[in-house]
Amino acid sequence: MAMANELIERRARLLGPNVPTFYADPVHITRGAGSYLWDADGQRYLDAYNNVAHCGHCHPKVVEAISAQAARLNTHTRYLHEGILDYAEALLARFGPGLDQLLMTCTGSEANDVALRMAQAATGKRGFIATDNTYHGNTTAVAHLSTRRPPIGGWPDHIRRVPAPDSLAPLGGTAEAQAEAFAANIATAIAELEAADHGFAGLMLCPIFANEGMPGIAPGFLDPTVDLVRRAGGLILCDEVQPGFGRIGSHFWGHDWLGFSPDVVTLGKPMGNGHPVAGVVARPATMAAFREAFGYFNTFGGNPVSCAAALAVLEVIEEEGLQENARDVGAYLLTGLQELSHPLIHDARGLGLFLGLELARDGAPAGEEAARIVEEMRARHVLMGRVGRAQHILKIRPPMVFSRDDADMLLAALDASFRAIPA
């Protein structure tokens, strides 16, 4: 604790105020392996939060790929190199017809920032739609799609927000009515953008609505919306930063589970197991329109080290059957979550190793209670987060090597944590 206090003081002095940390008593992590992290005192924590360490913390094959390539060559893409091409081939083989080209960036924020301009280039229009409870990154342009804080000068008029699907208060009043009600709000927003002379360039969304709290939607949910967007001439920009790379178990991408083919797909967090690499996959016509209009170059994007890291991640997913593990352990864990018994637990749901436990009291979201559970779990050495409109949904999104034993440990800690707080 003395050590932690000193680090907290140094952070305030060197980094400034409001640099986010987890927990009232932040953890001082010094080492990671598989599903586990260790603090400076050698205490072990089960990581049920970190989707970035997709293959497990410090996976030796990824570390070796980074080390070997960093020792051989690390330069920009204005010279020819096999790395980016070998990676593009391996990655694009994972996509359905039409999604045939790749642009590489360093972060998911940069990828989403590019995706917006792809839609503008392809349509010649400026307007975008996103949900009213989401986050697509931290650049100026994509931060405008987030509702967290108003930008200086106010929200731009060419961005419209539609109500997110919700499990506690479904759009249209019922779960069945939600898909049509979501599409109807999109139609209104498109009409508004056109009336304001911005025109409609695209809709950006996460196909499992991760930040919105993974509401209990089913395949086909977006069908009315996709149809509508296409008829209006807009593009569907699918943010796979969270669900992608096999996490949802049944499919490699969220949009394949939902059953539609986006125009642009963005990738980030897990792509390099922590190495800063991200990308945008698009149809050739969309890519060409962007490359004509904007002439993009990214100094670090697609460098040989980033590509080696990303290729190793794809290989580990395949070799170790991580998608199958997500399906298997995810189903086991979901059953365990559904068997937990506590008055605050409203719903347990999710896909593969992306699960949510929704807390409510008298039908209203129980955000404070969820915060208490997260702190109780930290005391029991299990790291997890929260999502949803009121941050009332416990988010379970661990490294993909999460085992049944890990699931048992998580469930036992959850059970004890719920017993430790008032009902």
Next chain:
Amino acid sequence: MAMANELIERRARLLGPNVPTFYADPVHITRGAGSYLWDADGQRYLDAYNNVAHCGHCHPKVVEAISAQAARLNTHTRYLHEGILDYAEALLARFGPGLDQLLMTCTGSEANDVALRMAQAATGKRGFIATDNTYHGNTTAVAHLSTRRPPIGGWPDHIRRVPAPDSLAPLGGTAEAQAEAFAANIATAIAELEAADHGFAGLMLCPIFANEGMPGIAPGFLDPTVDLVRRAGGLILCDEVQPGFGRIGSHFWGHDWLGFSPDVVTLGKPMGNGHPVAGVVARPATMAAFREAFGYFNTFGGNPVSCAAALAVLEVIEEEGLQENARDVGAYLLTGLQELSHPLIHDARGLGLFLGLELARDGAPAGEEAARIVEEMRARHVLMGRVGRAQHILKIRPPMVFSRDDADMLLAALDASFRAIPA
């Protein structure tokens, strides 16, 4: 060549059109060390272009730092970790009074995107000024500061461009009048932004005007501008992505050479010797205003591996005397450039290991001839680039381990290249 053609075909198929490459016959690079790169046939090239490989390509100390930390822990900054704090202390010790806090990103583009919002948060205003011949990165917001291509919907009204200083056609008619003329144009732009109700948030510039062609300005050049910007309540955002980290030899930062203290400094390319790491240094009040207004978080920014790479770079600069080498070899190389004799050579200038050879014909910029020299140099296995309004200035910006022998090789190749083209 068969191999290169195959790679070019794969690039077009997998990455799309207009992905920039250098040279009519792009080089297929497979290995790097120090100032040198090797192609797939084992041919060696002298790298006089790449400022990213600051400590030399694949510097073993940086590679070892990355490998060791990647094997131990790579996670986000919401847990406590010494890495970002040790790096911040080492970096901030290199700055003058007041520039006391650091925010870490992954790319210089992200850093400049943050810097703009820092100025908006600190001033409550929206308007920015940049020069009319520059580049500050590839996000939507910072691409608006570039004049390369118009965005969809046109240039935003809250960005104003002022004429860049120029050596062939100095502002105000003479080199002596240029500083006051530059400031006078800034004053006009500030008045325009205020009249348009945007207000004036800040001026972003590179302190050596690198992309503008490193016009022959002297310390004190910005004094009238800095005074004016401060009186107007705006911030000076100093983009040190190119000149920083000792490259200019006499000083560690471009602004220290020019003799002013910016409000915000952005860092990028050389910071991690190719590892994707970048950052923003600011005064505490500016950092606090940004952190209050925007609540920024960057998943990969400031992770332990990036910080280990960046700290190793600072240590190598110190241990190997790279700033002193830039001063020494840079002066030697500049003398050699000044001794080159050819009718097209108008001026040789620069600072440390950031040098320019300006080509002109009858007082007009000779961009095509500069392009021919770059191709001639490639044929002689020396890699270099171009800058300036007409891309008429040969840019020499090599790894900081560039030796006198390397300089001799470069000068001999330049001499032969000039002899190979018509006068």
